[in-house]
Amino acid sequence: MSLYHETASLLLNESSVTHGGSLKSRVFGTDSKKLFKSPPAQVYALALESSKWSSILKEVIENSELLKNERKVTPALAVLLVHDHLLAKGGIALPTSHGLRAAIERHKARLASEFTKARLRRKCPTVEALREEIVEKLAGPVHPRWVRVNSVKSTLDKQLETTFKGFQVVSSVGEVMSAGRNKRVICLDGHVPNLIACPPGLTEYLTKSDAYKKGEIILQDKASCFPAYLLDARPEDGDIIDACSAPGNKTTHLAGILAERGLSKKSPQVKIHAFEKDKNRAKTLEKMVSRAGSDTFTTIHPGEDFLRSDPHSPEFAKVTALLLDPSCSGSGIVGRDDTPELHLPDPSAKPSAISSNTSRRKRKRPEKEEAVKEPAATFIDDDDNETVLSSQKDLQTRIEALAAFQLLIILHAFAFPAAKRVTYSTCSIYAGENEHVVLKALSSPIAKQRGWRILRREEQVRGMHEWEVRGDKDACELNQEVADGCIRAFRDDGRGVMGFFVAAFVRDGSLDGEAVDEDGPYRRDDEGRIVRDDDGIPTLKSTGRKAVEGEMEEVEVDVRYGKKAKKGKKKKKGKNEEVEDDEGPFLRDEQGRIVRDGNGMPTLKSTGETVVIEESGSEDGWGGFDD
Numbered sequence: 001m002s003l004y005h006e007t008a009s010l011l012l013n014e015s016s017v018t019h020g021g022s023l024k025s026r027v028f029g030t031d032s033k034k035l036f037k038s039p040p041a042q043v044y045a046l047a048l049e050s051s052k053w054s055s056i057l058k059e060v061i062e063n064s065e066l067l068k069n070e071r072k073v074t075p076a077l078a079v080l081l082v083h084d085h086l087l088a089k090g091g092i093a094l095p096t097s098h099g100l101r102a103a104i105e106r107h108k109a110r111l112a113s114e115f116t117k118a119r120l121r122r123k124c125p126t127v128e129a130l131r132e133e134i135v136e137k138l139a140g141p142v143h144p145r146w147v148r149v150n151s152v153k154s155t156l157d158k159q160l161e162t163t164f165k166g167f168q169v170v171s172s173v174g175e176v177m178s179a180g181r182n183k184r185v186i187c188l189d190g191h192v193p194n195l196i197a198c199p200p201g202l203t204e205y206l207t208k209s210d211a212y213k214k215g216e217i218i219l220q221d222k223a224s225c226f227p228a229y230l231l232d233a234r235p236e237d238g239d240i241i242d243a244c245s246a247p248g249n250k251t252t253h254l255a256g257i258l259a260e261r262g263l264s265k266k267s268p269q270v271k272i273h274a275f276e277k278d279k280n281r282a283k284t285l286e287k288m289v290s291r292a293g294s295d296t297f298t299t300i301h302p303g304e305d306f307l308r309s310d311p312h313s314p315e316f317a318k319v320t321a322l323l324l325d326p327s328c329s330g331s332g333i334v335g336r337d338d339t340p341e342l343h344l345p346d347p348s349a350k351p352s353a354i355s356s357n358t359s360r361r362k363r364k365r366p367e368k369e370e371a372v373k374e375p376a377a378t379f380i381d382d383d384d385n386e387t388v389l390s391s392q393k394d395l396q397t398r399i400e401a402l403a404a405f406q407l408l409i410i411l412h413a414f415a416f417p418a419a420k421r422v423t424y425s426t427c428s429i430y431a432g433e434n435e436h437v438v439l440k441a442l443s444s445p446i447a448k449q450r451g452w453r454i455l456r457r458e459e460q461v462r463g464m465h466e467w468e469v470r471g472d473k474d475a476c477e478l479n480q481e482v483a484d485g486c487i488r489a490f491r492d493d494g495r496g497v498m499g500f501f502v503a504a505f506v507r508d509g510s511l512d513g514e515a516v517d518e519d520g521p522y523r524r525d526d527e528g529r530i531v532r533d534d535d536g537i538p539t540l541k542s543t544g545r546k547a548v549e550g551e552m553e554e555v556e557v558d559v560r561y562g563k564k565a566k567k568g569k570k571k572k573k574g575k576n577e578e579v580e581d582d583e584g585p586f587l588r589d590e591q592g593r594i595v596r597d598g599n600g601m602p603t604l605k606s607t608g609e610t611v612v613i614e615e616s617g618s619e620d621g622w623g624g625f626d627d
């Protein structure tokens with residue numbers, strides 16, 4: 001197969017192996033050497049560039065009537081071949097005698113003239129100007145690049161005098177977004193202290209700056225700064241746990257806040273415990289913490305599962321605050337889709353009907369190929385891999401499984417004896433991972449027993465109190481106080497943030513039955529170890545049952561944490577609905593045990609894939625960005 005056939009097949013998603021995910025992951029994925037005879041880098045470049053130009057190429061091909069005269073050339077092949085014919089330095093990468101090349105070159109005069117007309121219709125004097133217009137259009141709405149000044153190493157004033165010297169300071173993020181991608185303008189954020197918005201075109205300038213290399217500034221989306229700020233920790237309060245830490249944006253933000261509030265770097269009064277289950281990601285975390293200068297007061301727990309930590313260990317006796325930022329669907333993350341839409345020419349289009357691509361936008365039915373490309377939902381996992389889910393049911397199953405894990409993380413945090421404040425955050429847009437999880441956590445036995453409640457909006461630190469986008473009241477079952485306590489962020493709403501969710505839980509300790517029970521709420525064996533089931537779920541002293549059994553039933557993933565339901569018997573789900581599949585969404589072996597991968601993650605029946613996914617890397621390998 002030629003480079004052109006292979007690339008066409010990739011763009012049309014014809015291979016089940018390359019189906020789904022970003023263009024990059026489909027081309028450079030683990031099996032790429034087996035999949036392509038042509039060099040994968042060449043396939044990727046041709047697919048990407050041709051897709052970018054495809055709205056114009058479609059117009060040129062239709063107006064030149066190429067497809068009517070060359071029946072062997074398919075619409076996708078035409079886009080690729082005409083792209084190279086008109087725009088690639090060496091033209092079509094096939095011998096002159098090759099049938100496909102000849103089929104295009106037979107029409108070179110007509111193609112050249114239609115290309116010129118298409119360019120002039122867009123008022124572009126040169127092909128270069130047309131290229132710039134395409135790049136600008138594809139880049140979509142401007143999303144600012146957010147820069148957090150790391151208070152462990154620097155101050156806002158120092159950065160304004162150095163990294164941002166000579167920059168124009170404007171008063172709103174809207175002005176930054178409309179200033180142009182490369183303009184030297186900044187806005188000092190009004191919600192999160194020490195945060196600066198810049199146009200996205202300055203990213204390279206920033207990552208090459210001394211301040212960045214020395215860890216004085218960290219690139220982190222504004223919404224991703226909410227959790228550490230909302231936790232509102234002070235050095236006099238006690239130790240902090242960051243339960244899910246890599247790459248370390250929030251861990252280092254916590255450190256910056258403590259430093260600004262008087263933590264002594266030489267003899268720190270408190271420490272941050274940073275858990276990271278994945279050993280490789282823990283290395284990135286270690287690098288980031290060290291570069292940010294907070295290693296003297298951060299204890300990294302590499303490869304340690306927070307859920308397996310013992311809340312009653314003396315090591316955690318002084319932990320008063322926990323930041324929980326567990327794996328999620330990543331559905332709120334900005335700008336990681338690298339696949340521009342492919343516009344395919346219609347072989348039966350009449351040239352006279354076409355004046356510009358905008359005149360054809362109101363097409364009623366999508367073309368077959370485009371319909372194939374339209375996903376029901378895309379999940380971005382923590383390693384930046386995308387999974388395209390093809391049905392609503394798959395999406396629902398994934399969210400339920402993630403929500404069950406997220407709830408478990410919160411309930412475990414609630415058990416730390418000295419804990420008074422917990423934040424829970426996701427970069428997900430789904431209520432199932434956000435408000436619903438918060439409600440379930442609030443109604444759990446452990447929350448009631450220990451007096452955990454939502455941190456009300458009016459109690460929140462100023463910037464978070466003033467942030468106007470709050471939780472969804474319907475998703476909070478009309479509980480206004482909980483909805484107002486929840487903080488949301490939506491991408492592309494003009495505020496320049498990614499999709500995000502955060503809420504905080506607090507307790508005053510007066511309901512703390514554990515003050516007199518030093519062993520905590522879990523059953524222990526003779527050696528003092530917490531009694532757990534096969535899934536690692538601790539058993540409560542008070543009920544003799546698993547700590548989260550009740551909650552799991554509500555989210556339909558009880559099979560993962562609770563007892564196996566009896567076959568054939570219908571079980572209640574929610575208030576009135578019944579579920580048919582008593583065994584839940586996970587695959588089981590002949591003994592009825594959930595089939596898990598090496599990390600202990602269960603396998604979904606619907607997709608055959610495991611549920612909880614690895615974590616997102618960073619754009620430069622040490623975690624300077626977002627999440």
Ligand SMILES: C[S@@+](CC[C@H](N)C(=O)[O-])C[C@H]1O[C@@H](n2cnc3c(N)ncnc32)[C@H](O)[C@@H]1O
Nearest residue numbers: 244245246247248249250277305306325327615
């Ligand atoms: C969304 S990312 C965290 C991003 C990070 N808070 C930041 O701001 O840079 C979730 C991380 O939690 C880790 N993780 C997931 N489950 C965990 C667990 N049970 N214990 C510890 N770490 C866990 C993942 O490996 C991943 O690195």
